Amino acid sequence: MLHAVPSAAQKRAAFRAGLDSGTLQRFPGAFNPLSAKLIERRGFEGVYISGAVLSADLGLPDIGLTTLTEVAGRSQQIARVTALPALVDADTGFGEPMNAARTVQVLEDAGVAGTHLEDQVNPKRCGHLDGKDVVDRDVAVRRITAAVAARRDPDFVIAARTDAAAVHGIDDAVERAKAYAGAGADLIFPEAMRDPADFERLRAAVDVPILANMTEFGKSELLDVKTLESLGVNIVIYPVTLLRLAMHAAEKGLDAITGQGTQAGLLDSMQHRRDLYELLDYESYSTFDENVFTFRV
Ligand SMILES: C[C@](O)(C(=O)O)[C@H](CC(=O)O)C(=O)O
Numbered sequence: 152m153l154h155a156v157p158s159a160a161q162k163r164a165a166f167r168a169g170l171d172s173g174t175l176q177r178f179p180g181a182f183n184p185l186s187a188k189l190i191e192r193r194g195f196e197g198v199y200i201s202g203a204v205l206s207a208d209l210g211l212p213d214i215g216l217t218t219l220t221e222v223a224g225r226s227q228q229i230a231r232v233t234a235l236p237a238l239v240d241a242d243t244g245f246g247e248p249m250n251a252a253r254t255v256q257v258l259e260d261a262g263v264a265g266t267h268l269e270d271q272v273n274p275k276r277c278g279h280l281d282g283k284d285v286v287d288r289d290v291a292v293r294r295i296t297a298a299v300a301a302r303r304d305p306d307f308v309i310a311a312r313t314d315a316a317a318v319h320g321i322d323d324a325v326e327r328a329k330a331y332a333g334a335g336a337d338l339i340f341p342e343a344m345r346d347p348a349d350f351e352r353l354r355a356a357v358d359v360p361i362l363a364n365m366t367e368f369g370k371s372e373l374l375d376v377k378t379l380e381s382l383g384v385n386i387v388i389y390p391v392t393l394l395r396l397a398m399h400a401a402e403k404g405l406d407a408i409t410g411q412g413t414q415a416g417l418l419d420s421m422q423h424r425r426d427l428y429e430l431l432d433y434e435s436y437s438t439f440d441e442n443v444f445t446f447r448v
Pocket residue numbers: 200201202203204213240276277278279342364366367369390391
């Protein structure tokens with residue numbers, strides 16, 4: 152009730168254990184705290200907090216317009232209601248290495264289990280769009296080094312994302328992945344991998360866990376869980392999947408009201424009030440309230 156029971160430290164330890172487990176950790180993107188609760192209820196290992204989703208939620212494109220305060224605020228709202236570890240997208244870390252360091256501490260305070268910082272130039276853009284660019288490898292290494300040094304909880308996971316594959320090719324992405332792991336990154340996020348062969352190259356190059364981004368309508372082939380597991384991938388994110396599904400359903404609902412003059416034909420496509428209340432655990436709130444009112448000294 153009100154908040155999830157495990158502490159941030161426990162969730163971080165669980166995230167570490169999951170990355171070491173040899174089982175693929177599945178992190179769908181939560182587009183709000185409520186959807187994070189649904190992800191937990193459905194038995195996933197963690198939730199992803201996407202920059203693309205946060206931007207879209209604010210009615211903005213994903214081109215580096217959101218601030219650390221906005222990302223941390225959303226992270227805290229989501230982390231506090233789910234027992235699952237949350238991994239949050241910190242884009243480029245919001246500036247120079249010192250800013251990346253502050254970003255890590257602010258996100259630790261928000262209660263998430265880890266974050267990823269990417270090697271794009273500022274302002275960044277979605278990793279599946281053309282025309283993006285990356286900073287020099289040394290600059291990105293300084294970003295990661297600063298982030299790692301700033302962490303206060305050693306279990307807080309710092310992931311390094313490289314966008315180099317789509318800019319300079321897979322060889323540069325592999326070299327960067329090695330350098331970022333050498334700088335202390337716990338997890339490598341190779342962005343815009345085209346196919347299994349790209350993942351094989353990455354997997355062979357680094358000893359740390361690797362992440363697969365299975366975002367739709369982008370540059371990556373959508374690989375299933377079994378394939379990703381066989382490639383030695385440790386964690387998969389579905390960053391925008393739930394938002395895309397929800398928005399499509401919303402479009403259909405609005406069209407029904409416009410076209411048929413009522414939403415009555417869509418009741419079977421809706422989450423029932425009963426299921427919503429169950430997910431929100433209304434019952435514990437009434438019990439709590441009763442206890443408060445019947446409390447006597
Ligand atoms: C993972 C990502 O960084 C995100 O913000 O969710 C995006 C996802 C997307 O735009 O589809 C990215 O891949 O850049």
